[in-house]
Amino acid sequence: MILTLLKSRFADALSGIADDPAQLLDMIKSSQDPKFGDYQANCAMPLGKKLGQPPRDIAAQIVERLDVADFCEPPEVAGPGFINLKLKEEWLTEQVNGILVDDRLGVTPVSEPKHVVVDYSSPNVAKPMHVGHLRSSVIGDAICRILRFAGHKVTSDNHIGDWGTQFGMIIYGYKHFVDQAGYEEDPVGELARLYRLVNQLSDYHAAVNSLPDLEQKLSAAQQALTTAEAGGEPKDKSEKKQRKALRKSVSGLEQQVGSTRKIMEAVRSSPVVSSAADEH
Structure with missing residues:
Protein backbone atom coordinates (compact mmCIF):
# COMPACT_ATOMS: atom_id res chain seq x y z
CA MET A 1 0.00 0.00 0.00
CA ILE A 2 2.68 2.54 1.04
CA LEU A 3 5.03 1.65 -1.80
CA THR A 4 2.18 1.88 -4.30
CA LEU A 5 1.27 5.31 -2.93
CA LEU A 6 4.89 6.49 -3.14
CA LYS A 7 5.26 5.29 -6.71
CA SER A 8 2.09 7.13 -7.67
CA ARG A 9 3.41 10.40 -6.22
CA PHE A 10 6.85 9.93 -7.78
CA ALA A 11 5.24 9.22 -11.16
CA ASP A 12 3.63 12.65 -11.02
CA ALA A 13 6.89 14.30 -9.96
CA LEU A 14 8.90 12.60 -12.69
CA SER A 15 6.41 13.24 -15.48
CA GLY A 16 7.97 16.61 -16.33
CA ILE A 17 11.57 15.39 -16.01
CA ALA A 18 11.75 11.86 -17.45
CA ASP A 19 10.34 10.64 -20.76
CA ASP A 20 9.31 7.31 -19.23
CA PRO A 21 8.83 7.58 -15.44
CA ALA A 22 7.53 4.02 -15.18
CA GLN A 23 11.05 2.60 -15.69
CA LEU A 24 12.34 4.57 -12.70
CA LEU A 25 9.62 3.69 -10.20
CA ASP A 26 11.12 0.28 -9.41
CA MET A 27 14.08 2.14 -7.89
CA ILE A 28 11.88 3.25 -4.98
CA LYS A 29 12.45 0.68 -2.25
CA SER A 30 12.38 0.16 1.50
CA SER A 31 15.47 1.59 3.14
CA GLN A 32 18.03 -1.00 4.29
CA ASP A 33 19.19 1.23 7.13
CA PRO A 34 16.66 3.08 9.37
CA LYS A 35 19.02 6.08 9.65
CA PHE A 36 18.26 6.82 5.99
CA GLY A 37 14.51 6.84 6.58
CA ASP A 38 11.79 4.33 5.77
CA TYR A 39 12.06 4.45 1.97
CA GLN A 40 14.72 5.48 -0.49
CA ALA A 41 14.53 6.51 -4.16
CA ASN A 42 17.63 6.09 -6.33
CA CYS A 43 16.10 7.19 -9.63
CA ALA A 44 18.11 10.45 -9.84
CA MET A 45 21.37 8.60 -10.64
CA PRO A 46 20.40 7.01 -13.97
CA LEU A 47 18.26 10.01 -14.85
CA GLY A 48 21.16 12.41 -14.22
CA LYS A 49 23.42 10.34 -16.47
CA LYS A 50 20.80 10.34 -19.21
CA LEU A 51 20.17 14.08 -18.99
CA GLY A 52 23.84 14.99 -18.54
CA GLN A 53 23.22 16.72 -15.20
CA PRO A 54 24.53 16.09 -11.66
CA PRO A 55 22.30 13.49 -9.93
CA ARG A 56 22.00 15.69 -6.84
CA ASP A 57 20.53 18.47 -8.98
CA ILE A 58 18.07 16.02 -10.53
CA ALA A 59 17.17 14.73 -7.05
CA ALA A 60 16.53 18.30 -5.89
CA GLN A 61 14.24 18.88 -8.87
CA ILE A 62 12.30 15.70 -8.08
CA VAL A 63 11.93 16.65 -4.41
CA GLU A 64 10.71 20.12 -5.39
CA ARG A 65 7.96 18.59 -7.53
CA LEU A 66 7.19 15.72 -5.13
CA ASP A 67 3.94 15.98 -3.17
CA VAL A 68 4.13 13.63 -0.16
CA ALA A 69 3.52 16.11 2.67
CA ASP A 70 0.32 14.35 3.74
CA PHE A 71 2.15 11.18 4.85
CA CYS A 72 5.92 11.87 4.77
CA GLU A 73 8.32 14.20 6.52
CA PRO A 74 10.14 16.60 4.13
CA PRO A 75 12.25 14.42 1.75
CA GLU A 76 16.03 14.67 2.04
CA VAL A 77 18.63 14.48 -0.71
CA ALA A 78 21.68 12.54 0.46
CA GLY A 79 25.00 11.38 -0.98
CA PRO A 80 25.33 11.45 -4.76
CA GLY A 81 21.57 11.85 -5.25
CA PHE A 82 19.59 9.51 -3.00
CA ILE A 83 16.14 10.68 -1.93
CA ASN A 84 15.36 9.58 1.63
CA LEU A 85 11.78 9.48 2.86
CA LYS A 86 10.51 9.09 6.41
CA LEU A 87 6.84 8.37 7.12
CA LYS A 88 4.97 10.62 9.53
CA GLU A 89 4.22 8.88 12.81
CA GLU A 90 0.74 10.45 13.07
CA TRP A 91 -0.09 9.17 9.58
CA LEU A 92 1.07 5.66 10.49
CA THR A 93 -1.01 5.78 13.67
CA GLU A 94 -4.05 6.81 11.69
CA GLN A 95 -3.54 3.98 9.19
CA VAL A 96 -3.12 1.34 11.93
CA ASN A 97 -6.21 2.57 13.78
CA GLY A 98 -8.17 2.40 10.53
CA ILE A 99 -7.03 -1.19 9.91
CA LEU A 100 -8.18 -2.21 13.40
CA VAL A 101 -11.82 -1.43 12.54
CA ASP A 102 -11.63 -2.68 8.94
CA ASP A 103 -12.91 -6.23 8.31
CA ARG A 104 -10.43 -6.56 5.44
CA LEU A 105 -7.50 -5.16 7.44
CA GLY A 106 -6.74 -2.63 4.77
CA VAL A 107 -6.39 -5.24 2.01
CA THR A 108 -8.13 -4.21 -1.21
CA PRO A 109 -9.50 -7.10 -3.35
CA VAL A 110 -7.62 -7.71 -6.60
CA SER A 111 -8.95 -5.85 -9.63
CA GLU A 112 -8.63 -8.90 -11.90
CA PRO A 113 -9.56 -12.10 -10.02
CA LYS A 114 -8.14 -15.38 -11.29
CA HIS A 115 -9.27 -18.99 -10.95
CA VAL A 116 -6.58 -20.75 -8.93
CA VAL A 117 -6.36 -24.52 -8.33
CA VAL A 118 -4.47 -25.54 -5.18
CA ASP A 119 -3.55 -29.23 -4.94
CA TYR A 120 -2.46 -30.15 -1.42
CA SER A 121 -2.41 -32.77 1.32
CA SER A 122 -2.70 -35.91 -0.86
CA PRO A 123 -1.65 -38.48 1.76
CA ASN A 124 -1.02 -42.10 0.84
CA VAL A 125 -4.46 -43.56 1.53
CA ALA A 126 -3.04 -47.07 1.86
CA LYS A 127 -1.03 -46.13 4.97
CA PRO A 128 -1.99 -44.79 8.41
CA MET A 129 -1.99 -41.02 8.67
CA HIS A 130 0.09 -39.25 11.30
CA VAL A 131 0.57 -35.70 12.55
CA GLY A 132 3.12 -35.02 9.79
CA HIS A 133 0.35 -35.17 7.19
CA LEU A 134 -1.22 -32.10 8.80
CA ARG A 135 1.66 -29.91 7.59
CA SER A 136 0.63 -30.00 3.92
CA SER A 137 -3.04 -29.68 4.86
CA VAL A 138 -2.46 -26.62 7.04
CA ILE A 139 -0.20 -24.91 4.49
CA GLY A 140 -2.55 -25.71 1.60
CA ASP A 141 -5.62 -24.49 3.47
CA ALA A 142 -3.80 -21.29 4.45
CA ILE A 143 -2.91 -20.63 0.79
CA CYS A 144 -6.54 -21.18 -0.23
CA ARG A 145 -7.82 -18.79 2.44
CA ILE A 146 -5.31 -16.09 1.50
CA LEU A 147 -6.18 -16.32 -2.19
CA ARG A 148 -9.93 -16.20 -1.49
CA PHE A 149 -9.46 -13.24 0.81
CA ALA A 150 -7.55 -11.48 -1.97
CA GLY A 151 -10.60 -11.94 -4.20
CA HIS A 152 -9.62 -14.91 -6.34
CA LYS A 153 -11.81 -17.92 -7.14
CA VAL A 154 -10.11 -20.93 -5.57
CA THR A 155 -10.60 -24.65 -6.19
CA SER A 156 -8.89 -26.80 -3.58
CA ASP A 157 -8.05 -30.37 -4.62
CA ASN A 158 -6.98 -33.24 -2.41
CA HIS A 159 -5.51 -35.54 -5.06
CA ILE A 160 -5.79 -39.20 -4.06
CA GLY A 161 -3.28 -40.41 -6.62
CA ASP A 162 -2.73 -44.01 -7.80
CA TRP A 163 -4.78 -45.62 -5.06
CA GLY A 164 -5.86 -48.54 -7.29
Missing part, protein backbone atom coordinates in the same frame (compact mmCIF):
# COMPACT_ATOMS: atom_id res chain seq x y z
CA THR A 165 -2.50 -50.33 -7.12
CA GLN A 166 -2.13 -49.65 -3.42
CA PHE A 167 -5.54 -51.04 -2.53
CA GLY A 168 -4.95 -53.96 -4.87
CA MET A 169 -1.95 -54.86 -2.73
CA ILE A 170 -3.99 -54.53 0.46
CA ILE A 171 -6.79 -56.71 -0.94
CA TYR A 172 -4.31 -59.36 -2.07
CA GLY A 173 -2.62 -59.26 1.34
CA TYR A 174 -5.97 -59.53 3.13
CA LYS A 175 -6.96 -62.58 1.10
CA HIS A 176 -3.70 -64.44 1.67
CA PHE A 177 -1.85 -63.14 4.74
CA VAL A 178 -4.28 -61.45 7.13
CA ASP A 179 -3.80 -61.97 10.86
CA GLN A 180 -7.44 -62.03 11.91
CA ALA A 181 -6.71 -61.37 15.57
CA GLY A 182 -4.42 -58.48 14.67
CA TYR A 183 -7.04 -57.11 12.29
CA GLU A 184 -9.75 -57.17 14.96
CA GLU A 185 -7.47 -55.45 17.46
CA ASP A 186 -6.02 -52.81 15.07
CA PRO A 187 -7.58 -52.83 11.58
CA VAL A 188 -5.58 -49.93 10.16
CA GLY A 189 -2.30 -51.24 11.56
CA GLU A 190 -2.91 -54.71 10.15
CA LEU A 191 -3.85 -53.38 6.71
CA ALA A 192 -0.67 -51.28 6.72
CA ARG A 193 1.35 -54.41 7.58
CA LEU A 194 -0.27 -56.28 4.70
CA TYR A 195 0.52 -53.42 2.31
CA ARG A 196 4.18 -53.44 3.32
CA LEU A 197 4.38 -57.22 3.05
CA VAL A 198 2.86 -57.43 -0.44
CA ASN A 199 4.97 -54.48 -1.56
CA GLN A 200 8.07 -56.29 -0.28
CA LEU A 201 7.08 -59.46 -2.13
CA SER A 202 6.47 -57.48 -5.31
CA ASP A 203 9.91 -55.86 -5.04
CA TYR A 204 11.46 -59.28 -4.33
CA HIS A 205 10.06 -60.91 -7.46
CA ALA A 206 11.07 -57.90 -9.56
CA ALA A 207 14.59 -58.19 -8.10
CA VAL A 208 14.78 -61.93 -8.84
CA ASN A 209 13.77 -61.33 -12.45
CA SER A 210 16.14 -58.40 -13.01
CA LEU A 211 19.25 -59.72 -11.24
CA PRO A 212 20.58 -62.01 -14.03
CA ASP A 213 20.40 -59.20 -16.60
CA LEU A 214 22.05 -56.74 -14.21
CA GLU A 215 24.86 -59.18 -13.43
CA GLN A 216 25.42 -59.77 -17.15
CA LYS A 217 25.61 -56.04 -17.81
CA LEU A 218 27.98 -55.58 -14.88
CA SER A 219 30.25 -58.36 -16.11
CA ALA A 220 30.37 -56.84 -19.60
CA ALA A 221 31.10 -53.36 -18.22
CA GLN A 222 33.89 -54.70 -15.97
CA GLN A 223 35.43 -56.56 -18.89
CA ALA A 224 35.32 -53.44 -21.05
CA LEU A 225 36.97 -51.40 -18.29
CA THR A 226 39.67 -54.04 -17.74
CA THR A 227 40.44 -54.10 -21.46
CA ALA A 228 40.63 -50.29 -21.60
CA GLU A 229 42.90 -50.04 -18.56
CA ALA A 230 45.18 -52.76 -19.94
CA GLY A 231 46.21 -50.29 -22.65
CA GLY A 232 47.89 -47.99 -20.14
CA GLU A 233 47.19 -44.32 -19.55
CA PRO A 234 44.65 -42.60 -21.85
CA LYS A 235 46.30 -41.09 -24.96
CA ASP A 236 43.91 -38.15 -25.40
CA LYS A 237 40.91 -36.39 -23.88
CA SER A 238 38.45 -38.56 -25.80
CA GLU A 239 39.93 -41.78 -24.45
CA LYS A 240 40.14 -40.29 -20.94
CA LYS A 241 36.46 -39.33 -21.14
CA GLN A 242 35.54 -42.81 -22.35
CA ARG A 243 37.50 -44.41 -19.49
CA LYS A 244 35.69 -42.18 -16.99
CA ALA A 245 32.31 -43.14 -18.47
CA LEU A 246 33.19 -46.85 -18.15
CA ARG A 247 34.13 -46.45 -14.48
CA LYS A 248 30.91 -44.59 -13.83
CA SER A 249 28.92 -47.33 -15.58
CA VAL A 250 30.62 -50.07 -13.54
CA SER A 251 30.02 -48.17 -10.30
CA GLY A 252 26.36 -47.63 -11.11
CA LEU A 253 25.78 -51.26 -12.05
CA GLU A 254 27.57 -52.44 -8.88
CA GLN A 255 25.20 -50.32 -6.82
CA GLN A 256 22.16 -51.69 -8.67
CA VAL A 257 23.30 -55.27 -8.23
CA GLY A 258 24.05 -54.64 -4.55
CA SER A 259 20.65 -53.07 -3.84
CA THR A 260 18.89 -55.83 -5.80
CA ARG A 261 20.66 -58.54 -3.80
CA LYS A 262 19.85 -56.68 -0.58
CA ILE A 263 16.13 -56.77 -1.45
CA MET A 264 16.35 -60.51 -2.06
CA GLU A 265 18.38 -61.14 1.11
CA ALA A 266 15.84 -59.27 3.24
CA VAL A 267 13.18 -61.72 2.12
CA ARG A 268 15.35 -64.85 2.28
CA SER A 269 16.55 -64.02 5.80
CA SER A 270 12.98 -64.24 7.12
CA PRO A 271 11.50 -67.76 7.04
CA VAL A 272 7.95 -66.39 7.11
CA VAL A 273 8.43 -63.87 4.31
CA SER A 274 10.57 -66.31 2.31
CA SER A 275 7.83 -68.93 2.48
CA ALA A 276 5.27 -66.36 1.35
CA ALA A 277 7.53 -65.39 -1.56
CA ASP A 278 7.83 -69.02 -2.67
CA GLU A 279 4.06 -69.48 -2.59
CA HIS A 280 3.11 -66.11 -4.08
Whole structure:
Protein backbone atom coordinates (compact mmCIF):
# COMPACT_ATOMS: atom_id res chain seq x y z
CA MET A 1 0.00 0.00 0.00
CA ILE A 2 2.68 2.54 1.04
CA LEU A 3 5.03 1.65 -1.80
CA THR A 4 2.18 1.88 -4.30
CA LEU A 5 1.27 5.31 -2.93
CA LEU A 6 4.89 6.49 -3.14
CA LYS A 7 5.26 5.29 -6.71
CA SER A 8 2.09 7.13 -7.67
CA ARG A 9 3.41 10.40 -6.22
CA PHE A 10 6.85 9.93 -7.78
CA ALA A 11 5.24 9.22 -11.16
CA ASP A 12 3.63 12.65 -11.02
CA ALA A 13 6.89 14.30 -9.96
CA LEU A 14 8.90 12.60 -12.69
CA SER A 15 6.41 13.24 -15.48
CA GLY A 16 7.97 16.61 -16.33
CA ILE A 17 11.57 15.39 -16.01
CA ALA A 18 11.75 11.86 -17.45
CA ASP A 19 10.34 10.64 -20.76
CA ASP A 20 9.31 7.31 -19.23
CA PRO A 21 8.83 7.58 -15.44
CA ALA A 22 7.53 4.02 -15.18
CA GLN A 23 11.05 2.60 -15.69
CA LEU A 24 12.34 4.57 -12.70
CA LEU A 25 9.62 3.69 -10.20
CA ASP A 26 11.12 0.28 -9.41
CA MET A 27 14.08 2.14 -7.89
CA ILE A 28 11.88 3.25 -4.98
CA LYS A 29 12.45 0.68 -2.25
CA SER A 30 12.38 0.16 1.50
CA SER A 31 15.47 1.59 3.14
CA GLN A 32 18.03 -1.00 4.29
CA ASP A 33 19.19 1.23 7.13
CA PRO A 34 16.66 3.08 9.37
CA LYS A 35 19.02 6.08 9.65
CA PHE A 36 18.26 6.82 5.99
CA GLY A 37 14.51 6.84 6.58
CA ASP A 38 11.79 4.33 5.77
CA TYR A 39 12.06 4.45 1.97
CA GLN A 40 14.72 5.48 -0.49
CA ALA A 41 14.53 6.51 -4.16
CA ASN A 42 17.63 6.09 -6.33
CA CYS A 43 16.10 7.19 -9.63
CA ALA A 44 18.11 10.45 -9.84
CA MET A 45 21.37 8.60 -10.64
CA PRO A 46 20.40 7.01 -13.97
CA LEU A 47 18.26 10.01 -14.85
CA GLY A 48 21.16 12.41 -14.22
CA LYS A 49 23.42 10.34 -16.47
CA LYS A 50 20.80 10.34 -19.21
CA LEU A 51 20.17 14.08 -18.99
CA GLY A 52 23.84 14.99 -18.54
CA GLN A 53 23.22 16.72 -15.20
CA PRO A 54 24.53 16.09 -11.66
CA PRO A 55 22.30 13.49 -9.93
CA ARG A 56 22.00 15.69 -6.84
CA ASP A 57 20.53 18.47 -8.98
CA ILE A 58 18.07 16.02 -10.53
CA ALA A 59 17.17 14.73 -7.05
CA ALA A 60 16.53 18.30 -5.89
CA GLN A 61 14.24 18.88 -8.87
CA ILE A 62 12.30 15.70 -8.08
CA VAL A 63 11.93 16.65 -4.41
CA GLU A 64 10.71 20.12 -5.39
CA ARG A 65 7.96 18.59 -7.53
CA LEU A 66 7.19 15.72 -5.13
CA ASP A 67 3.94 15.98 -3.17
CA VAL A 68 4.13 13.63 -0.16
CA ALA A 69 3.52 16.11 2.67
CA ASP A 70 0.32 14.35 3.74
CA PHE A 71 2.15 11.18 4.85
CA CYS A 72 5.92 11.87 4.77
CA GLU A 73 8.32 14.20 6.52
CA PRO A 74 10.14 16.60 4.13
CA PRO A 75 12.25 14.42 1.75
CA GLU A 76 16.03 14.67 2.04
CA VAL A 77 18.63 14.48 -0.71
CA ALA A 78 21.68 12.54 0.46
CA GLY A 79 25.00 11.38 -0.98
CA PRO A 80 25.33 11.45 -4.76
CA GLY A 81 21.57 11.85 -5.25
CA PHE A 82 19.59 9.51 -3.00
CA ILE A 83 16.14 10.68 -1.93
CA ASN A 84 15.36 9.58 1.63
CA LEU A 85 11.78 9.48 2.86
CA LYS A 86 10.51 9.09 6.41
CA LEU A 87 6.84 8.37 7.12
CA LYS A 88 4.97 10.62 9.53
CA GLU A 89 4.22 8.88 12.81
CA GLU A 90 0.74 10.45 13.07
CA TRP A 91 -0.09 9.17 9.58
CA LEU A 92 1.07 5.66 10.49
CA THR A 93 -1.01 5.78 13.67
CA GLU A 94 -4.05 6.81 11.69
CA GLN A 95 -3.54 3.98 9.19
CA VAL A 96 -3.12 1.34 11.93
CA ASN A 97 -6.21 2.57 13.78
CA GLY A 98 -8.17 2.40 10.53
CA ILE A 99 -7.03 -1.19 9.91
CA LEU A 100 -8.18 -2.21 13.40
CA VAL A 101 -11.82 -1.43 12.54
CA ASP A 102 -11.63 -2.68 8.94
CA ASP A 103 -12.91 -6.23 8.31
CA ARG A 104 -10.43 -6.56 5.44
CA LEU A 105 -7.50 -5.16 7.44
CA GLY A 106 -6.74 -2.63 4.77
CA VAL A 107 -6.39 -5.24 2.01
CA THR A 108 -8.13 -4.21 -1.21
CA PRO A 109 -9.50 -7.10 -3.35
CA VAL A 110 -7.62 -7.71 -6.60
CA SER A 111 -8.95 -5.85 -9.63
CA GLU A 112 -8.63 -8.90 -11.90
CA PRO A 113 -9.56 -12.10 -10.02
CA LYS A 114 -8.14 -15.38 -11.29
CA HIS A 115 -9.27 -18.99 -10.95
CA VAL A 116 -6.58 -20.75 -8.93
CA VAL A 117 -6.36 -24.52 -8.33
CA VAL A 118 -4.47 -25.54 -5.18
CA ASP A 119 -3.55 -29.23 -4.94
CA TYR A 120 -2.46 -30.15 -1.42
CA SER A 121 -2.41 -32.77 1.32
CA SER A 122 -2.70 -35.91 -0.86
CA PRO A 123 -1.65 -38.48 1.76
CA ASN A 124 -1.02 -42.10 0.84
CA VAL A 125 -4.46 -43.56 1.53
CA ALA A 126 -3.04 -47.07 1.86
CA LYS A 127 -1.03 -46.13 4.97
CA PRO A 128 -1.99 -44.79 8.41
CA MET A 129 -1.99 -41.02 8.67
CA HIS A 130 0.09 -39.25 11.30
CA VAL A 131 0.57 -35.70 12.55
CA GLY A 132 3.12 -35.02 9.79
CA HIS A 133 0.35 -35.17 7.19
CA LEU A 134 -1.22 -32.10 8.80
CA ARG A 135 1.66 -29.91 7.59
CA SER A 136 0.63 -30.00 3.92
CA SER A 137 -3.04 -29.68 4.86
CA VAL A 138 -2.46 -26.62 7.04
CA ILE A 139 -0.20 -24.91 4.49
CA GLY A 140 -2.55 -25.71 1.60
CA ASP A 141 -5.62 -24.49 3.47
CA ALA A 142 -3.80 -21.29 4.45
CA ILE A 143 -2.91 -20.63 0.79
CA CYS A 144 -6.54 -21.18 -0.23
CA ARG A 145 -7.82 -18.79 2.44
CA ILE A 146 -5.31 -16.09 1.50
CA LEU A 147 -6.18 -16.32 -2.19
CA ARG A 148 -9.93 -16.20 -1.49
CA PHE A 149 -9.46 -13.24 0.81
CA ALA A 150 -7.55 -11.48 -1.97
CA GLY A 151 -10.60 -11.94 -4.20
CA HIS A 152 -9.62 -14.91 -6.34
CA LYS A 153 -11.81 -17.92 -7.14
CA VAL A 154 -10.11 -20.93 -5.57
CA THR A 155 -10.60 -24.65 -6.19
CA SER A 156 -8.89 -26.80 -3.58
CA ASP A 157 -8.05 -30.37 -4.62
CA ASN A 158 -6.98 -33.24 -2.41
CA HIS A 159 -5.51 -35.54 -5.06
CA ILE A 160 -5.79 -39.20 -4.06
CA GLY A 161 -3.28 -40.41 -6.62
CA ASP A 162 -2.73 -44.01 -7.80
CA TRP A 163 -4.78 -45.62 -5.06
CA GLY A 164 -5.86 -48.54 -7.29
CA THR A 165 -2.50 -50.33 -7.12
CA GLN A 166 -2.13 -49.65 -3.42
CA PHE A 167 -5.54 -51.04 -2.53
CA GLY A 168 -4.95 -53.96 -4.87
CA MET A 169 -1.95 -54.86 -2.73
CA ILE A 170 -3.99 -54.53 0.46
CA ILE A 171 -6.79 -56.71 -0.94
CA TYR A 172 -4.31 -59.36 -2.07
CA GLY A 173 -2.62 -59.26 1.34
CA TYR A 174 -5.97 -59.53 3.13
CA LYS A 175 -6.96 -62.58 1.10
CA HIS A 176 -3.70 -64.44 1.67
CA PHE A 177 -1.85 -63.14 4.74
CA VAL A 178 -4.28 -61.45 7.13
CA ASP A 179 -3.80 -61.97 10.86
CA GLN A 180 -7.44 -62.03 11.91
CA ALA A 181 -6.71 -61.37 15.57
CA GLY A 182 -4.42 -58.48 14.67
CA TYR A 183 -7.04 -57.11 12.29
CA GLU A 184 -9.75 -57.17 14.96
CA GLU A 185 -7.47 -55.45 17.46
CA ASP A 186 -6.02 -52.81 15.07
CA PRO A 187 -7.58 -52.83 11.58
CA VAL A 188 -5.58 -49.93 10.16
CA GLY A 189 -2.30 -51.24 11.56
CA GLU A 190 -2.91 -54.71 10.15
CA LEU A 191 -3.85 -53.38 6.71
CA ALA A 192 -0.67 -51.28 6.72
CA ARG A 193 1.35 -54.41 7.58
CA LEU A 194 -0.27 -56.28 4.70
CA TYR A 195 0.52 -53.42 2.31
CA ARG A 196 4.18 -53.44 3.32
CA LEU A 197 4.38 -57.22 3.05
CA VAL A 198 2.86 -57.43 -0.44
CA ASN A 199 4.97 -54.48 -1.56
CA GLN A 200 8.07 -56.29 -0.28
CA LEU A 201 7.08 -59.46 -2.13
CA SER A 202 6.47 -57.48 -5.31
CA ASP A 203 9.91 -55.86 -5.04
CA TYR A 204 11.46 -59.28 -4.33
CA HIS A 205 10.06 -60.91 -7.46
CA ALA A 206 11.07 -57.90 -9.56
CA ALA A 207 14.59 -58.19 -8.10
CA VAL A 208 14.78 -61.93 -8.84
CA ASN A 209 13.77 -61.33 -12.45
CA SER A 210 16.14 -58.40 -13.01
CA LEU A 211 19.25 -59.72 -11.24
CA PRO A 212 20.58 -62.01 -14.03
CA ASP A 213 20.40 -59.20 -16.60
CA LEU A 214 22.05 -56.74 -14.21
CA GLU A 215 24.86 -59.18 -13.43
CA GLN A 216 25.42 -59.77 -17.15
CA LYS A 217 25.61 -56.04 -17.81
CA LEU A 218 27.98 -55.58 -14.88
CA SER A 219 30.25 -58.36 -16.11
CA ALA A 220 30.37 -56.84 -19.60
CA ALA A 221 31.10 -53.36 -18.22
CA GLN A 222 33.89 -54.70 -15.97
CA GLN A 223 35.43 -56.56 -18.89
CA ALA A 224 35.32 -53.44 -21.05
CA LEU A 225 36.97 -51.40 -18.29
CA THR A 226 39.67 -54.04 -17.74
CA THR A 227 40.44 -54.10 -21.46
CA ALA A 228 40.63 -50.29 -21.60
CA GLU A 229 42.90 -50.04 -18.56
CA ALA A 230 45.18 -52.76 -19.94
CA GLY A 231 46.21 -50.29 -22.65
CA GLY A 232 47.89 -47.99 -20.14
CA GLU A 233 47.19 -44.32 -19.55
CA PRO A 234 44.65 -42.60 -21.85
CA LYS A 235 46.30 -41.09 -24.96
CA ASP A 236 43.91 -38.15 -25.40
CA LYS A 237 40.91 -36.39 -23.88
CA SER A 238 38.45 -38.56 -25.80
CA GLU A 239 39.93 -41.78 -24.45
CA LYS A 240 40.14 -40.29 -20.94
CA LYS A 241 36.46 -39.33 -21.14
CA GLN A 242 35.54 -42.81 -22.35
CA ARG A 243 37.50 -44.41 -19.49
CA LYS A 244 35.69 -42.18 -16.99
CA ALA A 245 32.31 -43.14 -18.47
CA LEU A 246 33.19 -46.85 -18.15
CA ARG A 247 34.13 -46.45 -14.48
CA LYS A 248 30.91 -44.59 -13.83
CA SER A 249 28.92 -47.33 -15.58
CA VAL A 250 30.62 -50.07 -13.54
CA SER A 251 30.02 -48.17 -10.30
CA GLY A 252 26.36 -47.63 -11.11
CA LEU A 253 25.78 -51.26 -12.05
CA GLU A 254 27.57 -52.44 -8.88
CA GLN A 255 25.20 -50.32 -6.82
CA GLN A 256 22.16 -51.69 -8.67
CA VAL A 257 23.30 -55.27 -8.23
CA GLY A 258 24.05 -54.64 -4.55
CA SER A 259 20.65 -53.07 -3.84
CA THR A 260 18.89 -55.83 -5.80
CA ARG A 261 20.66 -58.54 -3.80
CA LYS A 262 19.85 -56.68 -0.58
CA ILE A 263 16.13 -56.77 -1.45
CA MET A 264 16.35 -60.51 -2.06
CA GLU A 265 18.38 -61.14 1.11
CA ALA A 266 15.84 -59.27 3.24
CA VAL A 267 13.18 -61.72 2.12
CA ARG A 268 15.35 -64.85 2.28
CA SER A 269 16.55 -64.02 5.80
CA SER A 270 12.98 -64.24 7.12
CA PRO A 271 11.50 -67.76 7.04
CA VAL A 272 7.95 -66.39 7.11
CA VAL A 273 8.43 -63.87 4.31
CA SER A 274 10.57 -66.31 2.31
CA SER A 275 7.83 -68.93 2.48
CA ALA A 276 5.27 -66.36 1.35
CA ALA A 277 7.53 -65.39 -1.56
CA ASP A 278 7.83 -69.02 -2.67
CA GLU A 279 4.06 -69.48 -2.59
CA HIS A 280 3.11 -66.11 -4.08
